[in-house]
Amino acid sequence: MDKRVEKKKLDLGSRYLALTQDLQWTTSYQPMDKVFPYARYEGIRVHDWSQWQDPFKMTLDVWWRQQSDKERRLYAVLDAFAQNNGQIGVSDARYVNAVKLMLQVFSPLKYALHRALAHSARNLPGDALRIATQIQASEQLRHAQQTVHAASVYNKYFNGMHEVPRWYEQAWYLAPVKSFADDLASAGPFELMVAISFGFETLLSDTLFVPFMSAAAHNGDLSMVPAGFSSQSDTTRHKQAGITLVKFLLQQDSLNIATVQRWVDKWFWRSFRLMPMVAMLQDYMVPKRVGSWKESWDTYVEAPVEALFAELAAYGLKKPAGWQAACAAKDHLSHQAWNAFYGYGHALAFHTWVPGNDELEWLDRKYPNSFDRWYRPRLSYYAQCEAAGKRFHNHALPMQCQVCQQPMIFTEPGDGRWIAYRETQHEDESFHFCSDQCQTIFANEPDKYVQAQLASHAILQTSGSETTENALQASIADLGVVIGRDNGEFHGSEDDTNFTLWGGGQDMKEAQL
């Protein structure tokens, strides 16, 4: 055969297949069950792995080229931002608290996804999926690291960012995030793929990385925004992988359907319970507004998820069990979250405040059904206390949901009056939940969730005291959070006075004139 004919360039699809498939072999010196020890215990049945392909058909050469292109741009912007004191160009120093939350919540979360995905990426027995998962694992590390880099310059000038790893591990208000991450990491390779790619990224990640980032851009954050947009372009691939993976599992064997449905139900809700922070970022923490949380939910969650599940119905998958409850919460979520964080403001590692009058009007316009009725009176009261020199603090240790570990601040779906309580007896012990969904998640795997180390309880076990008055704040102080400097009221804080001293926000104000 003449090997000297000129070779035709392979098309995208053939090239992807040639480079991706058939690297793996059926081992014979070691049993396949030992090479892939976690492939079976979750009960997922896959008959033909070649049926799953990466919709983006990514190969490493293309990936390196694209990603380096993104990174060069991003880090050029970060360098310029740092060199030009970009941190004083943001709209208002209150905005920096959004950066703090990004660093406290999303860098550790992305890191957790990175390691959990590495676990899947080693153990899924199909070449193509494993490779896509490895790329995803790598990109989650990218997102964790670039969030740190984007926040790095802010940390030099503002408080509330200087020791995130400890806070993430132990701070009571970050426990919902850590418990989510630990829940993922303790799952098998299939479940966590459905959890991350589908539950979290497909259903919910846009709300943070698209509308919130756009709002952050509007507030002059030229550090976190390019990082956020850039990371979401990776996530777009992960979402496509998640959707195709779920379809693949449903098609491979009808016995997979019930398991996948249970995972989708669980992880939609687990992910949804991280949304209070995202919701309040958008409605309360960006001084110059673009759109509301509710609008984001409509555009980036409700519409695409309805469309997606209309399609998935043909595969036997129903909308997540908590879907109605989640949609019903859109009028309340951000307000309940900010109300809670404001009250616990002395025991956080960022600042809180009462929105200004024009902001209250904006909230009223955006939430005609709920804001004035339920939430504005609380904010007015806080403002009144503050004016009288007695800022309101909620000193109580919060009761937490056994599953999501959020403080029990959520009202019954669609209602603003009654806090939702759910209780289950398990082996002579009472367990409490914030919602039907968390209760169901517990019922499905009680032996997992009884292990939860609820922060309020842990604080009582270590302090051993009968007085709980300052226990919450003391628990935060133990983690190196400087009371009053890293937290508490924004107005009059060091961040506030420094920013004014530096002439911060002037560019924005001038631009507005």
Add this chain to the structure above:
Amino acid sequence: MSNVFIAFQANEESRPLVDAIVADNPEAQVVYSPGLVKIDAPNRLVVKRETIEEIIGRKYDLQELQINLVTLSGNLDEDDDEFVLSWKH
């Protein structure tokens, strides 16, 4: 009928992509917000390599669009010539 959408970082590189999409998808709606340009279309949206190449006057590889891509919704089908988003129901 549901919308698919695609969003790019709003910058000079995205401009020809948006123009190409608008040219190839008569029903597309373009929405600008800070830093972001989002394009919605009922049920299906196609990005064609040829159209982009005509606009920018050079060869273009559709995989390049990921550089400025922020997000999308719909099922993706990609080959050398077209990047198609659609719902199938």
Add this chain to the structure above:
Amino acid sequence: MSSIDLQTKEIKPARNTFTHVARHIGGDKPASRYQEATIGLQPTQNFHYRPTWDPAHEIFDASRSAIKLADWYVLKDPRQYYYANWTITRARQHEAVEANYSFVDSRGLLSRMTDEVRESACKVLMPLRHVAWAGNMNNTYICAYGYGTAITAPCNFHAMDHLGIAQYLTRFGLAVDDPGVLDAGKNDWLNDPRWQVLRRLVEDTLVMKDPMEMFVAQNLALDGLLYPLIYGSFVDEHLTLKGGTAVAMLTSFMPEWHDECARWVDAVVKACAAESDENKQLMTTWIQAWADRAQAALAPVAEIALGEHGQEALAEVRTTFNARIAKIGITL
């Protein structure tokens, strides 16, 4: 006060880096992007749930390895890689690969290669796609179950590098021959007796449990002998002499990559061994055992590649390897 004074507002930083980073680098001073993106990223305590896949351990658990370190962030990467500079480095190297492909293409270098050289190259390189695949699996394993970002992050990059190499080899095969060459390589890998010792070793690494032992077996012992033998003795010396410069050009990434990574691998092993006699003893035992096995497994491969000169070349590679280990401070 003049208006000029008002303009000069002093913007002084409150701190130079994060507290947890400052603790590791000896005080509050400006830290590198590598340090800020690495130190302390992995949680160490307060895990809520035991893994369903390994209920005997915590999610991140140093006891998965017999190596004991008071601080796992002593395992520094001298290349100071975080995702961005790693991927930028690889993209730059990939541009060089593309340039080489263009050069080889434009000069028709492949068609000037003899069938003997082409066949010999394929015979040796195609089964190595699968070895690279295992390297990818094993480094992903270390990333998942190792302890501390200082070791797990570069292992993630290293895993992707191995996959890149598997794909470069595939591309090479497709460039010099028809797609059947991949199947032939896989068939040799599975059935040719001369590849079986190596395949057994590789499969044994795939079921190892201790992530640090795996690091030694894969990244130091196996790769430390395989890359110099294949891309040094075989491709750069043997094939080039026979007119196979094109092969060297199209695989230029691999030896360059191996040289770069060897510095990191050595730094990791050295830091482990420096911590305690127990660690040093473990490292010594692991290196000795796995290097001996790798050498034995590569013996028949050396013969496929270099014929009667194979054993001599392999012995030379091993001598150089032992010198490398001695430089780390470990005597075999």
Add this chain to the structure above:
Amino acid sequence: MSVTAIGAYTHEPHDTADRFTAPLLYVAWDEHMIFAAPAVVPLSMHTIMADVQSKVLPKLYGAHPEFERIQWSQVQWFCGDRMFTPKPKGTLAEHGFGHKSVLRFRTPGLEGLRGSCG
């Protein structure tokens, strides 16, 4: 259902009564959500209801402007979902409370700041 795991998967709960100086009681004043979540207090189950009312609740909720307007005779009491009529000298235990029970009270006519449940 049990946890789908690769091996035996049972773990001790972290918050059994023996791990605390006193059993835990969750307390909430319905329709008063400036106290965003119910409170956790370690409290002997021998505490009598009169003391709950006069010592525990003021500490938790005394800061609320409506607190001093509470007509205690009108208050509705709940142990979890179950409404009960407290006996002032009766202990929490005698009213059915135990470790990790929820004590809620409702104050008809007082529905939080401007009726907002705040």
